[in-house]
Amino acid sequence: MYRKFTAHNIFNGYQVLLPKSVLITTLEGAVVDIIDKADAGxxxxxxxxLITPGFINAHxxxxxxxxxxxxxxxTGLVQFVxxxxxxxxxxxxxxxxxMLLAEKEMYNSGTVAVGDICxxxxxxxxxxxxSLYWHNFIEVSGFTDANAIVRLEGAKNIYQEFTSQLPQPVSLSPHAPYSVSKILFSQLNNETAHQLITIHNQECSAENDLYQxxxxxFLSLYKNWGIDISGFQPTGKTSFQSWLPxxxxxxxxxxxxNTFTSQADIDFYKKQAEFKAKLFFCLCVNAxxxxxxxxxxxxxxxxxxxxIIIGTDSYASNWQLNILEEIKTIQQDSAGTIPLAEILQWATSNGARALQLDNRLGSFEKNKKPGIVFINHLDELQLTSKSAAKRIL
Incomplete structure (x- = not known):
């Protein structure tokens, strides 16, 4: 038994298909084929x-x-923290x-997988x-070398709790450049060889001020928390250029x-082939x-x-956990100059590739089970204020 879906437009994870295309899946949602309506019966x-594969909330x-x-x-990041x-x-x-309400909102609005900070x-x-797929990033922080090993061991204990109780992938990850010491960065590099990790990068200008x-x-934040940073030496470089190596x-x-990432930072990344790190840039625009x-x-x-991939961040920093609302903000900020298909790719196939799920999610390709999401109230492939996303399957 099969189900057959069509709409004014079908986005397959990479592009908008020709009109009169029909998506055929099993009853469980595994993709069988996409064919012309004349042949679909x-x-x-x-x-x-518009119909699209399910969204990947990468952060x-x-x-x-x-x-x-x-x-x-x-309030700005320092006060927010x-x-x-x-x-x-x-x-x-x-x-x-x-958390149950958050998961329900993500599921109903079309999210199928989440890169979740723990x-x-x-x-x-x-x-x-x-019912969602999760990649669990166990966050590690400790800005002074003196407590780096203790903080890492604490994170490893949480890591063990996740791996012993869940079948989902788990990674240790640095929190942010302003909260991880040199020794801790070095230790995490050793702990995460060939793995998928994440980091909050250049979320505010103060992060670059600290390193340059x-x-x-951040100096007042450390003082308020009683953190002695007398041993910290600025690199004279941006935070991105300081942590990436x-x-x-x-x-x-x-x-x-990446709010304060510059062209110079991207040029630095492109020149550092010896680092052998593959980067994905996650946008959380509403946060x-x-x-x-x-x-x-x-x-x-x-x-x-x-x-480029897309995340929502948390209810602490967002009004909702709805990927379509992130896409709306991106379209509005660009005055519609970025094609909807490109942004949808960030939210689907790019996100699946980033979370290393592209063998099962992100696109309408044979045998994948990416979920099916319907977006209504479009105007010539532009989202409107009334546009909403709803999970079909």
Whole structure:
């Protein structure tokens, strides 16, 4: 038994197909073929809009879902981080209920896989029963060399909890350049050879200030937290150019946010072939607006043929966990100059490739089971304010 789907447009993960194409799947959603409507026979389900493979949310903090509506918007990253730390102490029952609601929103709005940041084991119970696919990034931080090994061992304990209770992939990953010491970066390089990892990259200008001149807002954050950074020496380079050389063991790295990434940074990456690191640049545009009121240099990333993917970040820094709302913001910011098909590719096949799931998700190719999502209220392949995404299968 099969199901047959058609719409005004079908996006297959790479391009919008010719009109009158029909997607054929098994009842469970495995792709059988895409054929012309004239050859498809009867019982074709028609959707007035666009059909796309399921979305890949490449960056989320599901365990922070209990912070929805708690963190004040537009404060800048340093104040945001301090608010998150201040509001961590809630009951596990409250956290679990918030995570369940977050997963439900992602599922219903078309997400099929999530790159999820984990600082605790709080989300294991959710993921044991989840219909979504998860790659769990166990975040490691520690800005002074003195506590680097202790912090790494703590993260390894959480890593073991995940690997012992879940069949999903798990990776150790550095939190951000402003929270990881040189020794910790070196240790993580050794621990993550040939693995997929992630890092928050250049989310605010203060991150570059820290590495270039040992100045900026992070100095007050360290003081407030009682962190002695007298041993930290600025590199005179941007944070990106300072942390990237640590990873030379064939890692694939999801660089998240990139709000203050420059052409010089991209040129630096292109010249560093010996690092053998494959980078994907993850956009979380609504979170950037929520925290810093600034968007990343999307056009610059496009011109450099960077591999772009999309995430939502968390309820702590976003109004929703809906990938289509991220796509809307990108289209609006570009005044419609970026084709919808290109942005959808970032959210589907690019994201699947980044999370190393392209053998099963991201595109309507034979035997894949990528999920099927319907987007309505389009205007000539442009999203409108009324456009919404809904999972079909």
């Amino acid at each position: 009867d019982e074709i389900e028609f959707f007035e809009g 989320c903090h599901t365990e922070l879902s209990y912070l929805k509506g708690v963190i004040t918007p537009n 301090q608010q998150v730390m201040k509001n961590r102490g809630l009951l596990n029952e409250v956290k679990m209920q918030a 600082n605790t084991a709080d989300s294991i119970q959710l993921k044991q029963k989840s 001149q040992k100045e900026g807002e 640590f990873f030379d063991n064939n890692q694939s790295i999801l660089c998240v946010h 950037n607006k929520y925290i810093e009121q600034k968007l990343p240099p999307i056009e610059m990333l496009r011109k450099n043929n960077c591999d």
